[in-house]
Amino acid sequence: MNIKDTDFRRGYQLSMLVGASGSTFLIVFGIIAIVNDRQILGLTLLAITLLVLVSMFLMWLMKNPSFGINGISIAVVIAFTYIISTGGIDNTGPLWCYPLTLIMMLLQGLRRGVIALFVLLIIAIVVMYIPFVSFVTADYPQSFKVRFIASFFALSIMVTIYEFLRERTHKRYIEISNELEHASHTDMLTGLANRREMLARLDAAYGTYNRHGAPFSIIMADLDNFKRINDTYGHVVGDHLLIGLGKLLSSVVRRQDLVSRWGGEEFLIMLSQTDRRQAMEVAEKLRLSVESAVFSDENKYQITLSLGVQSITEAVNTDTMIRDADRFLYEAKRRGRNRVAGPL
Ligand SMILES: Nc1nc2c(ncn2[C@@H]2O[C@H](COP(=O)(O)OP(=O)(O)OP(=O)(O)O)[C@@H](O)[C@H]2O)c(=O)[nH]1
Incomplete structure (x- = not known):
């Protein structure tokens, strides 16, 4: 078993599952927002859905999971930035940042995932603490901002630990399955074919x-x-x-x-x-x-x-x-x- 093959399959399946469930959510919330006269929120959610669907289509067309992984990751960054900048409905938008953290790490894996979460953290800090960013319309109380950044940071660490352990277990699993594969067609004493x-x-x-x-x-x-x-x-x-x-x-x-x-x-x-x-x-x-x-x-x-x-x-x-x-x-x-x- 090859680690590149399993990573390829994992990336493909993960992008399909995350993309399909994510776009279903986004379409439902987008339509609800439009019906409730929140055109900008609704249209933004539908535009993000379009980006997710296009990247899934390209992944399928080119047989390359990077299109799905990177397309959905860009959609996550846009959604993350948009919801904390506007606050979503009654400033509850930042609650959605938690599942987005998890999705980002799942998609990008440990090394790139840590960088991506760091980028999201910087975006959150800039949006919440730098007052002259023009597209920020949300107004969060000071106590909320501190707790949001702290809890986001804590979640990022937990997710990183989880991904580190998952990758290590996965590598060990590949090693063991290769050893078993080899043993199944090799004679133990002479090392010849059995x-x-x-x-x-x-x-x-x-x-x-x-x-x-x-x-x-x-x-x-x-x-x-x-x-x-x-x-x-x-x-x-x-x-x-x-x-x-x-x-x-x-x-x-x-x-x-x-x-x-x-x-x-x-x-x-x-x-x-x-x-x-x-x-x-x-x-x-x-x-x-x-x-x-x-x-x-x-x-x-x-x-x-x-x-x-x-x-x-x-x-x-x-x-x-x-x-x-x-x-x-x-x-x-x-x-x-x-x-x-x-x-x-
Ligand atoms: N050291 C060792 N001996 C083995 C192994 N597998 C089989 N043998 C031995 O090989 C011997 C085979 O004996 P026999 O079948 O009588 O054959 P032979 O003595 O070679 O006689 P002929 O085949 O008739 O020339 C036995 O003593 C087995 O114990 C092994 O993995 N290691």
């Missing part, structure tokens, strides 16, 4: 094969006499050998191939764009690399692999291909281990 990931990749390759005829092959590889290594040196050494073997196999195949840990000491390798003959060659190359490799900690260990090969061109589907590769693997074991078996 069986689930391999099955998904085989399915995808099979789809491409059916559409474009690009062949692919698999190699089922199994460590020889691994039980003996475990029994002699212990499971920790066995684990280190599995990790080292995974690295070695990955270094031999190409980047577009996939090495997975299929189970215990079994590895399944998918070779894309590879036919039966080429796959047999790769399997032999893997066998030789493992045979000649020396794995070491305090001691030195040498291991061998038995490998079964199958190509999709020789199988009915991916299930039978895996079954065939397994069958060839056991044929290689039966014939004495440290060898490759596959379709001739």
Whole structure:
């Protein structure tokens, strides 16, 4: 999961919800104001509604939430400035500044939200305390002004704390979901793809094969006499050998191939764009690399692999291909281990 994608979706949905509910409110209050002979208030509210609707339309048209977020934020600043300058009805207008604070922080997020709330606070101070601002018609008592600025400031701090915690939780949620995503298709011990990931990749390759005829092959590889290594040196050494073997196999195949840990000491390798003959060659190359490799900690260990090969061109589907590769693997074991078996 990508934080940019979730922010994009959040911005889009938030703008739609805030825009739709906000413009419904504004239309109702605008019409009520006009009916009650407050033409200027009514028309101003309807003009702000128009700005909100246009920014939502542009957001939808351009598939860009910034249009919604910034358009509605500008509408909030205009509405905020207008209602505290005029006082609204009987000087009750400033009450609407509280929900606007919340909307601003929701839309802009923490960093830009703090700046936006600071701008709103400055507007409130200028409108209430600088007497020569010409468009200010409201006349608030001194005690109201002090309490309004103080309560607005307190609310801004609460909203900032809320947004800080929300963003932190959101980031953690994205991290955890990415970790889970990664763990769900990775083998914990070797860091290779796990069986689930391999099955998904085989399915995808099979789809491409059916559409474009690009062949692919698999190699089922199994460590020889691994039980003996475990029994002699212990499971920790066995684990280190599995990790080292995974690295070695990955270094031999190409980047577009996939090495997975299929189970215990079994590895399944998918070779894309590879036919039966080429796959047999790769399997032999893997066998030789493992045979000649020396794995070491305090001691030195040498291991061998038995490998079964199958190509999709020789199988009915991916299930039978895996079954065939397994069958060839056991044929290689039966014939004495440290060898490759596959379709001739
Ligand atoms: N250390 C370690 N051992 C594992 C792991 N998974 C499976 N094994 C061991 O792999 C061994 C597999 O034993 P067997 O199935 O008898 O196969 P083998 O001894 O390799 O013999 P062949 O396959 O016939 O050559 C067992 O001892 C398992 O405990 C693992 O994650 N770590």
